[in-house]
Amino acid sequence: MFSNRTFNIVVPLISVVLGLLAGALIMLAFGYNPVAGYAAMWNGAFGDAYFLGETxxxxxxxxxxxxAVAFAMRAGLLNIGVEGQVIVGWLAAVWVGTAFGMPPVVHVIVALLAAAVAGSLWGFVPGLLKAKLGVHEVIVTIMMNYIALYLSNSIIRSLMTDGSDRTDNVAETASLAAPWLREITFFSRIHYGFVVALLMAFTMWFVLNKTTRGFELRAVGSNPFASEYSGMKVGRNIIIAMVISGGFAGLAGAMEGLGTFQYASVSSGFTNIGFDGIAVALLGANTAIGVVLAAILFxxxxxxxxxxxxxxxVPTExxxxxIALIILFVASGYIIRWAFLKFSKEGK
Known part of the structure; x- marks a missing residue:
């Protein structure tokens, strides 16, 4: 018999392979060479130092x-509002980076903390409504995405600038830019944010697997009724999960505000970083290491x-x-599980 851990590894791997194979068939159907297409993709991601830095x-x-998505899911919550939390985190990081003068290391840390706090506050609202009033977090978080987008646009135009659609660049002391890394990657936009991302992945793993709070969050996610019966405060854990999830999302926004772009601007649409995070979490089976590997793939x-x-x-579309096919196969993972169980029984 296969354990759940084995399935969590096998199903995403098979989903990726099936997605790539289906993509190859589509290329063939439209007259493209799939071998050349995937070779070009590989070269575009890892072909030289510049592409590696961009990846x-x-x-x-x-x-x-x-x-952010995975942490909420481990607590039994579906945080569709990661996109909005990314936006407010981006804005908060840039605000600190442009409005204050601080020593280099301190300035970066304060800007990152501001982004995390902004994202956490944006996650706190749906968490509170879910815990106290039973309002479904999906509905609230979806609506808060739009609030974040249009409120941020208004703040940029009316408070952070004099009617401009773009803020000033953040101060060098608040920037995540890595000049030496950019130089050796032929001036790609790589920055120190990847260190923050890896530290946060370790943080999530440690919190969920090595702390009492993490055990409670996982227990609430598995069975809130049994958790409440055993004495755990389900409502409090829901709020904590959404706050931490929002903090991760806010930091994702800071990576763009302090690293890639180093400014904030009025936008007519979403960044899609938060929505892509849903796919990353699903493919990564809501585990820290799985999310890192899935993010590398995406x-x-x-x-x-x-x-x-x-x-x-080959068109980029x-x-x-x-990507859609890979997510489809991940979402249909129960079919893969059924096939494994069926073949394992027949082999006995």
Whole structure:
């Protein structure tokens, strides 16, 4: 018999393989060479130091948004509001980075903390409504995404600038830029944020697996009624889970505000970092190491896709199809589990 841990490893791997195979078949159906297409994708992600730096940059916010979704899911919650929490975290980080003068290391830390606090506060509201009034977190978090987007646009125009659609760049003391890394990667936009992302992945693993609070959060996620019967405060744990989840999401926004762009601007649409984090968490089976690996895959697909039209003539939209197919197979993981169980029984 296969354990749940084995299934959590096997199902995503098979889903990725099936997604890539399905993508190859689609390329063949439309007259493209799948071998050339995937080779171009690989070269576009890892072909030289510049592409490698860009891939790491793309992976960084995906790790944090994936952790945000995964942490909430481990507590039995579906945080669809990661996108909004990313936006407010981005704004808070840039605000600290432009409005205050501090010593270099201190300034970065304070800006990151501001982003985490902003994301946590944005996660606190749906957590409180869920815990106290039983309001479904999906509905509240979806609505708060739009509030975050339009409120941030208003703050940028009316408070952070004199009617401009773009803030000033953050101070060098608050920047996550890594000049020496950018130089050796031929001036890619890589920054120190990947260190923060890895530290947060370790933090999530440690909290969930090595602390009493983490045990309670996992217990509430598995069975809130049994947890309440055993004396755990379900409502409090729901709020804590959403607050921590929002903190991870806020840091994902800080990676963009302090690292990739180093400013905030008015936007007509979402960043999609938070929505992609849902897919990353699903593929990573809601585990810290799984999220990191899934983020690497998604970052590779996103950056590598940019090279496919020029090198292989394959449209980048096919990568979105491949990603959608991978998520489809992950969501249909119960079929893969059924097949494994069936074949294991027949083999006995």
């Amino acid at each position: 790491v940059r793309q992976v960084t916010p995906y790790v944090l948004s994936g952790l 970052g590779t697909l996103k950056i590598g896709a940019l090279n496919m039209p020029t090198e292989a003539g 096919l990568v979105d199809i491949v």
